[in-house]
Amino acid sequence: MSIVIDRKRCTGCGKCVLVCPGGLMKQEKDGTAVMKYPKDCWGCASCIKECKFGAIALYLGTELGGRGGKMTVSEKGSFLIWRVKKTDGTIEEIAVDKRESNQY
Amino acid sequence: MQIDITKVLNTDILIIGGGAAGCYAALTIRERSGYSVIIAEKANIKRSGCLAAGVNALNAYIVEGNTPQDYVEYAKKDADGIVREDLLFTMSERLNQVAERLEELGLVFLKDEGGRYVARGSRNIKINGENIKPLLADAVKKLEAVTVLNRVNITDYIVENNEIIGAIGFSIEDSSAYEIRAKKVLCATGGAAGLYRPNNPGFSRHKMWYPPFNTGAGYAMGMKCGAEMTTFEMRFIALRCKDTIAPTGTLAQGVGAKQVNEKGEVYETKYGLTTSERVYGTVMENLEGRGPCYLKTEGISKKEEESLKKAYLNMAPSQTLKWMESGKGASEQNVEIEGTEPYIVGGHTASGYWVDTNRQTTIHGLYAAGDVAGGCPQKYVTGAMAEAEIAAEHMIEALKRNDTHNTQFDKKADRSGKQDTASDRMRDQVKEYNRFLGNTETIYSIEELEEAMQKVMDCYAGGITSHYKYNERQLGIAREKIKQLMLLSDNVAAGDMHELMFVYELKERLLVCLAVIAHLEGRKETRWHSFAENTDYPQKSQEWMKYVNSRYENGTLKIFYRDLVGKEGQYEHCN
Structure with a gap:
């Protein structure tokens, strides 16, 4: 389980580094975030929610049957927009209203 | 790298671990008293602990028509009798007020037309729990006289004459050590993962x-000071979606x-529906050649x-x-399931500190809440918070009564004229930290030792590979090998502060492994399939309707037994 960081989108705000429940990330000298301990990632997605620039994506390791899809999330009003970009370039989105409870 | 700065802090109450229980305790303390609080958290309270990714329901709630006693009966049945009814009852009484408090903090609940929470089954209510931890953390940040120390890893308590007077740790960020002196301490560090070889390999x-x-930091710190522990043999194994462990x-x-x-045969009814039986049935179906096993979701609607x-x-x-x-949702393909590796927790099963009804441990002034507290299974999120509230209330009462036997630090401070001078205990601990930081001669890495530990537990103490089964001969081998790894762990090297935390995490896990082995040996029956499957004693027996407890003394685990505690009256520590 781990994340991939798009260095071009990362602004060096450092929020992901602060929030990671394992303290697994760090900032390089130029401020860019890097995953220091990729094998220790729990896959909780805290960092991708924290990133306002869509610079961090969650993906499934091959041991978990991962197919290379990258998941990001952004906020729009009361919605969390979860987006998966597959390797063939197709994009699928699911919007979850934060004001709505789970049905299950 | 060496630690050369020691910060000495003073507070009324120290909370170790800023997860659900720790944050809730801070809220309770500040709402009901003026006492100062320090929360020491090794990550960041915004997303630390079990609830980092969120939670999709509150699994401990008394729905309309049920009583707290019904919840006690449910948990008791699931654990086949080995529970503390006093703890379960006092927790159950508070579950609903905790839920209401969470709604006040901003948590979204599903409600019916009459404004009542909508139940999922007879004990669960539906929420949107994605942001539960940020909500708690925001509420804590607004409190006065609460200092949150993020990225500070506590490794040891300071205990004198069996009374806690503080704790010691280090910052992962700025390479300084911390001595935090407190009149009361709440341990809310959670349970222990990573003892056994996990489902998924490598990356x-x-x-x-x-x-x-x-x-397992809280367990290990308590053990090192001789605190009594209970029911480590009731391991928790979760039945999860394969691969993602969802x-x-x-x-x-x-x-x-x-x-x-x-x-396609429904097998769950064949083995029983308790938590452990659901796992056991899955193991047996696989062993008898009828795997893989699934949750049958094919045929549900697209809306579902x-x-x-x-x-x-x-x-x-x-x-x-x-x-x-995969392009295929749950309506088109069943979800494959598997049992996880065993964990030690007090929130699903009942492993943890032996506490009195007020959640005080056998160390005076040290309290435990959440996964680190034993005897009270099925507490889940709301129950962990209920325990934090109970502990907080009692700490406040005790402080008001000025109930501390030990004023060692005050006396020392008076003599030196300073309150900010590190104690001798602290100086010794910093020497130990610096020994790991300065070590350049080592063969084995922390990661290697961790993997070796997980392999030992997997093979000889009932992990996935052995279908959760073990016998006494195997447990003996496990103990010998874990002790060997403990010796090697004294000589590992830490390149930076983060690695120093890894060193202590490894040492904590090894000590907890030793306790798990001793407890598994201590219960000579099989009361819970898979959770504690002792092939030397494959049956359960009435004579084992008692608690297996332990104390770590002079490097050895002493196992002893206690009679079951009912719900009547307050349980107090006596010997």
Whole structure:
């Protein structure tokens, strides 16, 4: 389980580094975030929610049957927009209203 | 790298661990008293602990028509009698007020037209729990006289004459050590993951049920000071979605999915429906050649499928990612399930500190709440918070009575004229930290030792490979090998402060492993399939209707037994 960081989108705000429940990330000298301990990632997605620039994506390791899809999330009003970009370039989105409870 | 700065802090109450229980305790203390609080958290309270990714329901709630006693009976049945009824009852009485408090903090609940919470089954209510931890953390940040020390890893208590007077640790960020002196301490560090070889290998080793960052610190710190522990033999093994290790309750209770084998036969009724029996049935079906096992979701509606995707995004987004990537949702393919490796927790099963009804441990002034506190299974999120509230109330009362036997630090401070001088105990501890930081001659890495420990536990103490079974001969081998690894762990090297934390996490886990082995040996029966499957004693027996407790003394685990505690009256520590 781990994340991939798009260095071009990362602004060096450092929020992901602060929030990671394992303290697994760090900032390089130029401020860019890097995953220091990729094998220790729990896959909780805290960092991708924290990133306002869509610079961090969650993906499934091959041991978990991962197919290379990258998941990001952004906020729009009361919605969390979860987006998966597959390797063939197709994009699928699911919007979850934060004001709505789970049905299950 | 060496630690050359020691910071000495003073507070009324120290909370170790800023997860659900720790944050809730801070809220309670400040709402009901003026006492100062320090929360020491090794990550950042915004997302630390079990609830990092969120939670999709509150699983401990007394729905209309039920009573707290019903909840006690449910938990007692699931644990086949080995519970503390006093703890379960006092927790159950508070579950609903905790839920209401969470709503006040901003948590979203599903409600019916009459404004009542909508139940999922008889004990659960539906919420949107994606942001539960940020909500708690925000509430804590607004409190006065509460200092949150993020990225500070506590490794040891300071105990004198069996009374706690503080704790010691270090900052992962700025290479300084901390001595925090407190009149009362609440341990809320969670349980222990990573003791056994996990489901997933290599790169995905941490895709597991429980936070891999919960390493049994609270158990280990208590053990090192001689605190009494209970029921470590009731291990928790979760039945999860294969690979992603995402929850299965949402499928079973949400859309009524049954456990089926590869022939499509519903097998769950054959083995029983307790938590351990659901795991055991899955193990047996696989062993007898009828695997893989699934939750039967094929045929659910597209609407249900979409709702499931959303529900998982609020607690385990990797499962939704898996569905989306594969192009096939739950309505088109059953969800394969598997048992995880065993964990030691007090929130699902009952492992942890032996506490009195007020949640005080056998060390005076030290309290425990949440996964680190034993005897009170099925407490889940709301129960962990209820315990934190009980502990907080009692700490406040005790402080008001000025109930501390020990004023050692005050006396020392008076003599030196300073309150900010590090104690001798602290100076010794910093020497130990610096020894690991300065070590350049070592063969074995921390990671190697961790993997060796997990292999030992997997093979000889009932891990996945041995289908959760063990016998006394195997446990003896496990003990010998874990002790050997403990010796090697004294000589590892830490290149920076983060690695120093890894050193202590390894040492914590090894000590907890030793306790698990001793407890598994201590219960000479099989009361819970899979959770404690002792092949020397495959039956359960009435004579084992008692607690297996332990104390770590002079490097050895002493096992002893206690009679069951009923719900009547207050249980107090006596010997």
